[in-house]
Amino acid sequence: MSEFTVTLPGGKVWTPKFVGSIDQDKCIGCGRCYKVCGREVLEMVGIDEDGEIVKLSSPLGEDDDDEGDYDKKVMSIANVANCVGCEACAKICPKQCYTHHPMAA
Numbered sequence: 001m002s003e004f005t006v007t008l009p010g011g012k013v014w015t016p017k018f019v020g021s022i023d024q025d026k027c028i029g030c031g032r033c034y035k036v037c038g039r040e041v042l043e044m045v046g047i048d049e050d051g052e053i054v055k056l057s058s059p060l061g062e063d064d065d066d067e068g069d070y071d072k073k074v075m076s077i078a079n080v081a082n083c084v085g086c087e088a089c090a091k092i093c094p095k096q097c098y099t100h101h102p103m104a105a
Helices: 032-036 088-092
Strands: 017-022 042-047 053-055 072-077 098-102
Touching (some): 088 098
Antiparallel strands (some): 017 098
């Protein structure tokens, strides 16, 4: 099974690695990954005391009126199909929450 690769203008071959998962136990909800991703792949969500996801009213939850409905904010994958495999989210994450995988060709 071969992997999807790209040949860059300089001739170097690059294998993009696409976002696979986010370890929400490690995530501190800082939003750095959201800010570096221009593809709308990510969204901030709340996690309530039962571990259930609570949708927030704003992308990073800054103007959230539902603050009492969740215990912590974490990042979530909203649109995985928009990921281009750059791994910028993983590179900027201070807690190494991300896993990425190459795509089969």
